[in-house]
Amino acid sequence: MSPTMSVPGVPFPLTPSARSAWNIEASSESISVVAAPHSDIFIDPRSDSQVDDGSLLSAATLLGAPPAGDFQFRARVTVGFGSTFDAGVLLLWIDERHWAKLCFELSPAGEGMIVSVVNRGVSDDANAFVVGGDAAWLRVSRIDRAYAYHASRDGKRWEMIRLFRLESSSAIATVGFQAQSPTGDGCAVKFDDIAFRLERLAELRDGS
Numbered sequence: 001m002s003p004t005m006s007v008p009g010v011p012f013p014l015t016p017s018a019r020s021a022w023n024i025e026a027s028s029e030s031i032s033v034v035a036a037p038h039s040d041i042f043i044d045p046r047s048d049s050q051v052d053d054g055s056l057l058s059a060a061t062l063l064g065a066p067p068a069g070d071f072q073f074r075a076r077v078t079v080g081f082g083s084t085f086d087a088g089v090l091l092l093w094i095d096e097r098h099w100a101k102l103c104f105e106l107s108p109a110g111e112g113m114i115v116s117v118v119n120r121g122v123s124d125d126a127n128a129f130v131v132g133g134d135a136a137w138l139r140v141s142r143i144d145r146a147y148a149y150h151a152s153r154d155g156k157r158w159e160m161i162r163l164f165r166l167e168s169s170s171a172i173a174t175v176g177f178q179a180q181s182p183t184g185d186g187c188a189v190k191f192d193d194i195a196f197r198l199e200r201l202a203e204l205r206d207g208s
Contacts, residue, residue: 003015005062007194008026009194009195010176011196012067014063014064014177015062020033020061021034030191031191031192032190034186034189035179035189036059036186037186038181038183039058039181040180040182042056042117043122045123059089059178060179061176063177064176066142069142070142070144070199071198072141073141073195074138074140074155074193075191075193076155076192078189078192079106079187080187082106082181082185082186083182083185084183084184085180085184086106087103087105087189089101089179090139090175090178091175091176093174093175093176094167094171094173095168097119097121098119098168101116101178102139104138111131112136113128113130114128115127120166126161128151136152136153143200146164148201149161157207158207159207160205
């Protein structure tokens, strides 16, 4: 088993995926990683792709079990975009068939875009809005048995991306970070302004 890591702003240990090399910068309270070439977490609903295909669930992850109860988990994500679908991600993970990701991703049009995917057996894929530049803020909130995804251009006003449940009999969801480069030769991803709060999100749609 990989050793756990203590990440600034996260009050529980996180475990890196095999062969991923996450770096912690204590001075800037940030973490970074370089996504491996042709790495991703996605199960295409159009095909009969199998989960054990290494290219489907190969992205670098850093995950841990949050405390019980409602929470809000946020980070600014900066991506050295090079190829389509390069992304920095906040990830919820139960098992290979049950997970969800909120991405700051390079679109086929060459623009940074907020994208979300919820996988219940196979993946869906939903685009939200374009963000100028190479950085965006992402937030995952747990509210009772539901999860809410929000994103922000400035870290102050938040736009709701989706509200959903993610359940499995096997385990509760872990939460953390991911980096991917499905069509490219890798990309650098940095997460800073990281914060985890055991605090219920009161309103989904008022920008808070």
